[in-house]
Amino acid sequence: MVAMDNLQMTLQKTQFNLSAYLQEYQSLVEAALDQSICVVYPEKIYEAMRYSLLAGGKRLRPILCLATSEMAGGTVEMAMPTACALEMIHTMSLIHDDLPAMDNDDYRRGKLTNHKVYGEDIAILAGDGLLAYAFEFVAVNTQNVPAAQVLQVIAKLGRAVSAAGLVGGQVVDLESEGKADVSLETLNFIHNHKTAVLLESSVVCGGILAGMQESDLQRLSHFSQNIGLAFQIIDDILDITATQEQLGKTAGKDLQAQKVTYPSLWGIEESQNQAQQLITAAIAQLEPFGAKAIPLIAIAHYITSRTH
Known part of the structure; x- marks a missing residue:
C-alpha cells in the first residue's frame, strides 16, 4: 500500500498531462490507421472497412x-x-455488435452504423475483412521484434477474439437478454470476455513485444483485467446517465433490451464504488514498474472519470 501511495504521489508531482499524452498518441494511431488500408477494387468493401475504422473513438x-x-x-x-x-x-466487434441480429443500433461514435450506410451484407463482410487483415498486418509489418514474440502476440489476439474470448462473451450476453435472474457471476463472465479480454490483450501484447518476463506479464494481465471490468461498469452507468450526444450512440439501450447490468444489480453509487476498487487493485499491480508506469496509472484513473 505504501508503494502504491508513492506511485500516486509521483503521478501528482510530475503533473503528468494525460490529455496531451492521449492527444499525441491518438494522432499517431490515427495516422497509422489511415495508412493501413487503401481503397482498391472492389472499392465498396475497402470503403466500408475504412468508414468504421476511421470513425474516431478514444483509441484506448x-x-x-x-x-x-x-x-x-x-x-x-x-x-x-x-x-x-x-x-x-x-x-x-462494433460493426457486428450493431447489426440487427445483435444489438440493432443505428448510431456509433455519432455516425450512422456501418450496416445503415452499406447494408447488412457488406457490414458483415467489412467486419470479416478487418478481422482477417488484423493478423496479416501484425505478421507483415512488425519490425525489430523476434519472430517468437510476434507469434505469441498473434496467438494472444486470436484467443481474445475466439469462442474463448469475445465471441463466447457475446453468446452468453445474447442468451441473457430479457432474463431477470442473471447472476453477478454470469455478468462478470460476459464482460470479462466481451470487454476486458481485448483491453487485457492490448496491455499484455505491448509487454510481449518489448520482451517482458512472464512474471511481469502476469502483473499486466491482472492490471488490465481489472481496468477492463471497471471500464464496463462505467459504460453501464453512462448508458443510464449520459445523453446520445455524449455517448455517440443510442442511450438507454441496455434498459430497452432488458439487459442485466451492474447498476441494475448494485445501483449507480455502489457501481461507482466497485469500479473505483477495481482501479485501485489494478494500480497496485504496477508498483514494481515505478515512475515508468505513470501513463498507465493515469489512463486507469481516466477510465472511471470519463463522461462518454
Whole structure:
C-alpha cells in the first residue's frame, strides 16, 4: 500500500498531462490507421472497412499497447502494427455488435452504423475483412521484434477474439437478454470476455513485444483485467446517465433490451464504488514498474472519470 501511495504521489508531482499524452498518441494511431488500408477494387468493401475504422473513438486499446511497450523498454514503432490490429479487431466487434441480429443500433461514435450506410451484407463482410487483415498486418509489418514474440502476440489476439474470448462473451450476453435472474457471476463472465479480454490483450501484447518476463506479464494481465471490468461498469452507468450526444450512440439501450447490468444489480453509487476498487487493485499491480508506469496509472484513473 505504501508503494502504491508513492506511485500516486509521483503521478501528482510530475503533473503528468494525460490529455496531451492521449492527444499525441491518438494522432499517431490515427495516422497509422489511415495508412493501413487503401481503397482498391472492389472499392465498396475497402470503403466500408475504412468508414468504421476511421470513425474516431478514444483509441484506448492501441494507446494502452503503445504505453505498455514503452514502459517495458520497447518503442512505439515496434508496437504500432499490433496497436492498429487491436483497433481493427475492436472495430470488427462494433460493426457486428450493431447489426440487427445483435444489438440493432443505428448510431456509433455519432455516425450512422456501418450496416445503415452499406447494408447488412457488406457490414458483415467489412467486419470479416478487418478481422482477417488484423493478423496479416501484425505478421507483415512488425519490425525489430523476434519472430517468437510476434507469434505469441498473434496467438494472444486470436484467443481474445475466439469462442474463448469475445465471441463466447457475446453468446452468453445474447442468451441473457430479457432474463431477470442473471447472476453477478454470469455478468462478470460476459464482460470479462466481451470487454476486458481485448483491453487485457492490448496491455499484455505491448509487454510481449518489448520482451517482458512472464512474471511481469502476469502483473499486466491482472492490471488490465481489472481496468477492463471497471471500464464496463462505467459504460453501464453512462448508458443510464449520459445523453446520445455524449455517448455517440443510442442511450438507454441496455434498459430497452432488458439487459442485466451492474447498476441494475448494485445501483449507480455502489457501481461507482466497485469500479473505483477495481482501479485501485489494478494500480497496485504496477508498483514494481515505478515512475515508468505513470501513463498507465493515469489512463486507469481516466477510465472511471470519463463522461462518454
